[in-house]
Amino acid sequence: MNDFARDDDIQEILQETETIAVVGLSEKTYRPSYGVSKYLQSRGYRIIPVNPNYDSVLGETCYPSLIDVPEPVKTVNVFRNPEYVMPVVDEAIEIGAKYLWLQEQVVHEEAAQKAQNAGLTVVMNRCMLKEHRRFGE
Numbered sequence: 001m002n003d004f005a006r007d008d009d010i011q012e013i014l015q016e017t018e019t020i021a022v023v024g025l026s027e028k029t030y031r032p033s034y035g036v037s038k039y040l041q042s043r044g045y046r047i048i049p050v051n052p053n054y055d056s057v058l059g060e061t062c063y064p065s066l067i068d069v070p071e072p073v074k075t076v077n078v079f080r081n082p083e084y085v086m087p088v089v090d091e092a093i094e095i096g097a098k099y100l101w102l103q104e105q106v107v108h109e110e111a112a113q114k115a116q117n118a119g120l121t122v123v124m125n126r127c128m129l130k131e132h133r134r135f136g137e
Contacts, residue, residue: 004102004112004124010131013099013123017075018046020128021066021097023088024079025049027057032103033079034058036129043132048073066091075099077128082108093118101128 020040025033025047034057041047041058048071049057052064063069066076066088076092078085078101085108092100092115100115102108102124112122123131 004116004122005126009121010123010126011135013075013101013121014128014132014135017099019048019071019073020045020075020077021048021050021069021073022077022079023050023066025051025054025057025062026079027054031079032127036077036079036103036127039129040132066095066097069095073097075101077101077103078106079103080106082106082111085111086114089115092120099123101126103127 022037025037028034037047037058047058047060048069049060049062050066051062054062056062073095076097078088089111097120100120100122104125104127107125112124116122
């Protein structure tokens with residue numbers, strides 16, 4: 001298995017990112033996507049929710065797909081089951097994202113390799129909240 005979670009990549013993403021498009025962000029407060037995004041928002045990151053089921057989450061306009069986000073996106077954080085990751089990777093590549101973060105239990109080697117081959121820095125099977133706390137960002 002490729003190492004898609006190197007510490008230097010994680011630190012770079014956390015330091016270089018200001019805005020995070022969160023694919024699969026739910027308005028349900030008990031979902032990990034909500035808790036992680038709310039934490040990151042409280043630490044100064046701007047969250048752009050990407051979920052076709054909502055108009056807004058965490059006080060931000062929600063978009064049905066990455067393609068629909070009307071501004072440049074550098075970092076894409078994915079809370080989707082692995083079988084739905086490849087289309088997200090295709091969109092992340094299409095919009096010119098720089099970083100792809102696949103949350104814990106979101107493991108898709110082929111999709112991660114495709115993103116990496118397209119020039120994205122990839123973190124897979126790691127929680128952005130836990131990594132933020134670990135590095136004390």
